Structure formats: structure tokens, C-alpha cells
Amino acid sequence: MRFTICAVVSLLFSSAVHAEEISEADLLNHIKILASDDFGGRKPGTAGENKTVNYIATEWQKAGLVPATGSPSWYSPVALVERTPLKQTVELKYSDGKKTKTVRIDEDQIILRGAMPFANLTNVPVVHVGYGNLSVSEMKPAVSGKIALVNRSSLPGATDFPAYSVRKANVIAAGAAGVVTVIGSQSRFNRFARRFGTERTGLDQPEQHADVEGIISAAAADKLLSKAQIDPKQLGEDAKSKTFGPIATGISANLSIVTQVRRFVSHNVIGKLPGRKPANGAVLFLGHWDHLGECRGEGEADRICNGAVDNASGIALLIETAKRLNADRLDRTIYFLATTAEESGLLGAKAFVAESTFPLDKLVAVFNVDTIALTPNGKKIAVVGRGKTAIDDDIEKVAKAEGREIDTSDKANAFVRRQDGYVFLEKNIPTLMITSAFADQELLNAYLNGRYHDADDEVDDQLQLGGAADDSNFHVALGRYFGSLESYPTSSVPNNTGE
Structure with missing residues (x-):
């Protein structure tokens, strides 16, 4: 059988490609x-x-x-920095118009960790930012120096909605002293709690971390809001608006948190x-x-x-x-x-x-x-x-x-x-x-x-x-x-x- 030069080259190339697979x-x-x-x-x-x-x-x-x-x-x-929650004391208070009362939240329904080994926040106001989808400048006046509750889930039915990591970063950039994420169902909260309660690694960049970060179950957050005379269902509906702004809850927090912090490269x-x-x-x-x-x-x-x-x-x-x-x-x-x-x-x-x-x-x-x-x-x-x-x-x-x-x-x-x-x-x-x-x-x-x-x-x-x-x-x-x-x-x- 006779081959042209082109055919021979083609065969050799095909063979080489096959051999390289x-x-x-x-x-x-x-x-x-x-x-x-x-x-x-x-x-x-x-x-x-x-x-x-x-x-x-x-x-x-x-x-x-x-x-x-x-x-x-x-x-x-x-x-990188690795943080592991070790100990927390949480006191959440509100006023009924006559005296200050404390809201009891089961310890296993809220888990917190600090950016530093020891974090102590006293009488810090709590605001709810809904899904946290406003810009940093829009949130800053209402959020700076406060503890922000943020819904983890995406806005229902919304397209092109920012990922939670982006929304959380914006709340931190707005100056929040603390960011506490509201987790929807109890089963989902339990999954998050298993991870959040153990070591967690992040980029070692101070601007990416609030003084205190944590998670709270939706049931516990609803209880907290109800005690402060805020209707959780109505707030949930209001938060679906893309223009929803942070609201003051009338709740204040005393937090004492011990966290194991390890920095490494x-x-x-x-x-x-x-x-x-x-x-x-x-x-x-x-x-x-x-x-x-x-x-x-x-x-x-x-x-x-x-x-x-x-x-x-x-x-x-x-x-x-x-x-x-x-x-x-x-x-x-x-x-x-x-x-x-x-x-x-x-x-x-x-x-x-x-x-x-x-x-x-x-x-x-x-x-x-x-x-x-x-x-x-x-x-x-x-x-x-x-x-x-x-x-x-x-x-x-x-x-x-x-x-x-x-x-x-x-x-x-x-x-x-x-x-x-x-x-x-x-x-x-x-x-x-x-x-x-x-x-x-x-x-x-x-x-x-x-x-x-x-x-x-x-x-x-x-x-x-x-x-x-x-x-x-x-x-x-x-x-x-x-x-x-x-x-x-x-x-x-x-x-x-x-x-």
C-alpha cells in the first residue's frame, strides 16, 4: 500500500496524539x-x-x-486565621415601657465567636437588616457600632441576588460590631451549629471580621422580636422589599465570648x-x-x-x-x-x-x-x-x-x-x-x-x-x-x- 507524505505525517500525528492521552x-x-x-x-x-x-x-x-x-x-x-468558640455568656434585654426585662434564649439556639480571644460588648443595640441587601453607605448610619441580625437565605424569587458572603461582608463594612445570622429551619440550624461550634478558618484580614459573629435559629430570633413587640411574620414580609432598611429592635445585648484563635500561613x-x-x-x-x-x-x-x-x-x-x-x-x-x-x-x-x-x-x-x-x-x-x-x-x-x-x-x-x-x-x-x-x-x-x-x-x-x-x-x-x-x-x- 502506498502513502503520500501528507498521509504519513497525518498517521504519525494521530499516533502521537493517541500515545499522549x-x-x-x-x-x-x-x-x-x-x-x-x-x-x-x-x-x-x-x-x-x-x-x-x-x-x-x-x-x-x-x-x-x-x-x-x-x-x-x-x-x-x-x-489565615482559625477560630474556635470556647465559652459564651449572652444577655438580651428589652424594655416594656416600665422596666427592663431579659429574654431567655436557649444556649444551643445561639452560638457566637469573637474575632479576638476575648470579646466583651455591653449594652449594644440590636438591629435587624433583613437580608442585608442594601449598600454599605445605606446601612452604615443604622448599623455602625450595633449588632445586626441578618437572614442567611436569599430573597425569595429574586434573581441576581447577592450571595450571603457578599451581604455579610457589606454589613461588616457598614461598621457592625456584631453580625448574627438567622438560620431558617431548625434542621438547617442544627447543621450550621455543628460546623460553627467547631474550628472555622477565614482569611486573616481584620476588615473581613466583625468583633462578634454568630448564628441564631429562626425560632429563637422570632421569640426575641416578639418580646420586643415586633411581629416576626410582618418583618419577614417587609424584608422581602429590595429597599428594606435596618430597623431598631429596642433590644440590647451584653455579650462575653471566649474564642481560641490561631493564625497561620x-x-x-x-x-x-x-x-x-x-x-x-x-x-x-x-x-x-x-x-x-x-x-x-x-x-x-x-x-x-x-x-x-x-x-x-x-x-x-x-x-x-x-x-x-x-x-x-x-x-x-x-x-x-x-x-x-x-x-x-x-x-x-x-x-x-x-x-x-x-x-x-x-x-x-x-x-x-x-x-x-x-x-x-x-x-x-x-x-x-x-x-x-x-x-x-x-x-x-x-x-x-x-x-x-x-x-x-x-x-x-x-x-x-x-x-x-x-x-x-x-x-x-x-x-x-x-x-x-x-x-x-x-x-x-x-x-x-x-x-x-x-x-x-x-x-x-x-x-x-x-x-x-x-x-x-x-x-x-x-x-x-x-x-x-x-x-x-x-x-x-x-x-x-x-x-
Whole structure:
């Protein structure tokens, strides 16, 4: 059989591409290490962090990346603070017009912690800010120096409503001495209480914390308001107005709080593959490296939350994707970011965006990778963030070329705010999380209701890597598409059309 030169070159190229495909074994090698007991559950601020970030940097260096922190180091520091409530005394008072009375609130229905080890507030007025959706300047006169009650839930029926983290930050910026979050149902309050009553990590930035923060059950908040002659149901209806302003409750608080406070420095890991034409923009791949450390109590046979799926699998994808893209010498620079403290509220991603080591306005596309190892194959993919950016058509082109089917139900968009990519999406940067794991709702729910955030999320015969391998190769295709001026010629960041 005779071949033309072009045909021979085509065959060789096809063979080379096939040989480069990321396999299940490639991913498993990394997951076994990152999710081993030796890494202790990859909790920030522990020896497990040191091993994790060193492993990522070493593997990225082998893959051909160079540091992208603005220095020769791979590691970008993130200052964190861990707070654990230890003791509280709460006295809530109101006047009936004749004398001052105390409202009795069961101690298990309100949980508080301080920004500092010891917090004492005396005769501080309590205001209710509804959902806290007014601007900082609008709230400041009524909120400054006071304790603010804020509804955690979103305004019913509202679209484009700010996330609770944004609303809370605005209340703090308005000068509130305390922010106490009202949690709807008792069952939901109980879930929040289990977490709030233990250690909680945040960015170590004073302006992001009120002197006192806490949670209160809706039933307890209603009791408090009723005693002060405020109708909780009517207030709830009034608060649904987008123009609802803070109201004085006539209640004052005496609070004494003891909190264990630990400050430490964690690290993001940042690398890049320099592009041949870097002036034409850049692409970013990211995923969080952290997990929960020891998550079971004393006496348990297995106390370590290893985080094989969440998110050793995503880091494995980033390592192998970097290897493949290094061989392509793409036009645009390809950045890789492994974030810390995602499990504590996307903290590493937030710290990076606040002080990025390269211009964010150069990013033409961002792809977050999280929790990919759930499906035996990845033919169908979910696009978390679909419909919220201007690059959906381009994703469809890549999917078609790669023989992948996009889940058009968009059920996975329920997770938009729960993953690191949301921090970039908030900045109007086109950001998506693309994975087969979130396209199979049955398998995803089984994981979330079972092994998720538990010691069972480890390397065993239940680990599914077929879909993870398919997703990994799809991310290589994304890197090639968006990294090339031929396939994606735009040099400006597309407008975000979503939230």
C-alpha cells in the first residue's frame, strides 16, 4: 500500500496524539500519593500541606512549568486565621415601657465567636437588616457600632441576588460590631451549629471580621422580636422589599465570648507554561489541593479524611494536563493554580484574586477542576456556569470535536457558587467547571450523601477513574483550543453574561 507524505505525517500525528492521552493509571499514581495517610488529609497549616504543595510544585516542574508567583518560588502565601468558640455568656434585654426585662434564649439556639480571644460588648443595640441587601453607605448610619441580625437565605424569587458572603461582608463594612445570622429551619440550624461550634478558618484580614459573629435559629430570633413587640411574620414580609432598611429592635445585648484563635500561613501553588505570543491573553486552570485532615473523633479506627475524589483527582488532572500542553508550545500563556482552603470558603481563590500575581484582565478563559472521579466514563459532561459566560459556543465546538455530549439540563449550575471558579466569575472573567461527574445526578448524589467529606473518600475499588481520564483529555483539548490564536483568535476577555 502506498502513502503520500501528507498521509504519513497525518498517521504519525494521530499516533502521537493517541500515545499522549491521559490514562486512568496516570491519574491514579498521583491520587494514591496525595490521598495517602502520609499526607494526613491535606489540611492547610499542617505537615500534610507541606508535603502536598511540595509534591505539586515538583510535578509541575517536571512537566515543564515555571513559577508564576512573581518570584522564583512556586508558593504564594495566604494568611489565615482559625477560630474556635470556647465559652459564651449572652444577655438580651428589652424594655416594656416600665422596666427592663431579659429574654431567655436557649444556649444551643445561639452560638457566637469573637474575632479576638476575648470579646466583651455591653449594652449594644440590636438591629435587624433583613437580608442585608442594601449598600454599605445605606446601612452604615443604622448599623455602625450595633449588632445586626441578618437572614442567611436569599430573597425569595429574586434573581441576581447577592450571595450571603457578599451581604455579610457589606454589613461588616457598614461598621457592625456584631453580625448574627438567622438560620431558617431548625434542621438547617442544627447543621450550621455543628460546623460553627467547631474550628472555622477565614482569611486573616481584620476588615473581613466583625468583633462578634454568630448564628441564631429562626425560632429563637422570632421569640426575641416578639418580646420586643415586633411581629416576626410582618418583618419577614417587609424584608422581602429590595429597599428594606435596618430597623431598631429596642433590644440590647451584653455579650462575653471566649474564642481560641490561631493564625497561620498557608500557600497557593502557581505555575505557568509561557506562551509564544503572551500579549494575546492567557488561560488559567485551577483546582484546590486542600481537604479536611482528621475529620473523625478520638477512638475511630480511621480518622483521616483523605479526599481522593475531593480533590486529589482534580490535582492529578492539572498535573497531567500540564505535561501534555507543555509539548504544544501554545500562543497564549497557560497558568496553573492549586489553591488552599477551598473547603473553608474558597479562601485561597479569594486571596489570589485580591492580589493576583498576573493581570486578571489577560484571562480569556478559566477552568476550575474539582471532584472528577465519580463516573466510569465521561461521554456526557456538565458545564457548571453554562449560560453565564460568552464562551458557551466555543465549549460546544470543543465538545463536538472530542465526541462529548453536553448535559443541557443545567442542573449542575446549582454548584456555581460552591466552587473556586465562582471567585473569577464574580470578576466577569469567563469561568467554567466542566466534568462528567456532575452530569450523572444519581452518582453525584450518592457521593455527596455518602463518601463526601468523610474518611471513606479514599483510594479503593469504588474509585471511578474512567470519566476522570476522559475529563482530563478534554481539558487538554480546552487548553489547545483557547491557547491557540488560530482556533480562538480573540485577545480580549469576553463579557460575562451571568450573575
